[in-house]
Amino acid sequence: MTVIERIDQDLKEAMKAKSEQRLSVLRMARTSLKNKQIEMQKDLDDQSAFAVLKTMIKQYQDAISDFQTAGRQDLVEKQQQEIDILSAYLPPAMPVEEVEKIVKEAVAGMQASDMGKAMGAAMKAVDGKADGNTVRAIVQRLLSE
Template sequence: MSLMERINEDLKQAMKNKDKLRLSVIRMIRSAIKYAEIEKKTTALSDEQIIDVLSREMKQRRESLQEFENAGRQDLVDNVKAEIEVIQEYLPKQLTEEELKVLIQEIIDQVGAKTKADMGKVMGVLMPKVKGRADGKLVNQLVQQHLS
């Protein structure tokens, strides 16, 4: 079953269960995917392209979560956390910080990086491998720690 088929099935199930939050998040996901299809002038996105869209949506939610926490808006924080949980169901299993550190060290050794000036080389090889499976900010921080 493709990712889009799974999303559509979950949409139907959320309607049957009258799960308003889940239904609204899945509709938002479908809308974002449809927008990406229009942008790319295609009728259907691949699973990898859908994961890119979901990763972008997840990043937006995390940024919003930070802003809402800073503003002390607990009602919005709870809502965004619930949205993040639904979106995560469609993303590949996230890498732990330890798994990331091991992968980063392997790539640093592979490209022969020594200083922060080599960060671009490391990120260029690393990001395609962790796409959709790790937060870019965290990856960036860990690479900087390894290269300092």
């Protein structure tokens, strides 16, 4: 079952359960996925769907930092719940040790000393299975050694 099919199925279950917040988040996710599908003019594979969901999560995280600055704890909690709902559809994150091993191999393989080139190689190597901030921290540490 693809991610889009899982979201559609959970959308129906949320309607039946009258879970307003879950229903709202899944509708937004479905709309974003549909818009991306129209933009690409082809069906989305799971990797493309994951990219759309990660973009949505990033937007929610940005909103959380804005709400914290404004002192709106109620909205921070709401956004965090929405992130939790969307995160359930993403593959589990790769352990930091495994990310570090892959990044070391990628950076050593190309003898990169420039941050940009090293990040490019590292991000290709982890193939979206790790958070960019985690990869950046590892690359910075490796380059400073």
